[in-house]
Amino acid sequence: MESTTSSQSDDSPQLCELPCQQFKKNTWHEFTDTVTPEHGLDVILDGTQIASLTAFPDKLEQLVLGHILLDHGQPERCPELEKQENDRWFLRLVKDTRPAAKTTAPRPLTGSELLDSMSQFIQSEGRWEATGCFHRAAVFDPETREFLVQTEDIGRHNCLDRLAGWALQNGRRLDGLFLFVSARATASLVQKAINAGFACMISRSAVTTQGIARARKAKMTLVGFAREHRFTVFDDPEQHIQHDHS
Secondary structure, eight states, rough: OSSSSSOOTTOOOOOEEEEEEEEETEEEEEEEEEEEOOOOEEETTTTEEEEEEOSSSSSSHHHHHHHHHHHSTTEEEEEEEEEEEEEEEEEEEOOOOOOOOOSOOHHHOEHHHHHHHHHHHHHHHOOOHHHSSOOOEEEEETTTTTTEEEEESSSSSHHHHHHHHHHTTTTTOOOTTTEEEEOOOOOOHHHHHHHHHHSSEEEEEEOOHHHHHHHHHHHHHHEEEEEEEEEEEEEEEOOEEEEOOO
């Protein structure tokens, strides 16, 4: 499975090791903790600054492309990078030449397949284990039953932006694919998933009332609390989740 952030073994930004003091079990300890770098950047579209983002400083072009596509996109248009000046990213909208969106219904997932896929998603290697600081998200192809790409960032919205940027750079769309996330399915995160074209959003965490409302309005399947031996289906108008009674 591809990743939109570089692995920790290559030239990507490294996690920081910092001396700290910890109070634990009524005793003070001196130790070294692993801390995540955080980087700020400005996004300028057609000469107007439209966003200031904070993110893990790796593959930032995917982040800004996806942010524009999901939050400031227009029909038949997509963002293109013009230039970068330090922490300022300049973009413009151009004609979207990607193939048309899929129109065929995706294969439904059985309950056991959903839980197995969530387990694979959560157990895959990442920076959360060392820092406790990262959200993650991944694109799942229901036809092949495989994850296509996974991302992680300190911001949950950044994760979806990165996935959209990855799709744009690879000349493909996310329509009809399934989204796995570690974060809560709030209204804003659900809306990003809808804007990206996902048919189904599966969260390991909780959902909110407004998240459910937006999913229902868009007729997108929404699943929450997918962990261990259970999950909850909050909306599934297209029956992307199959009742296998397993």
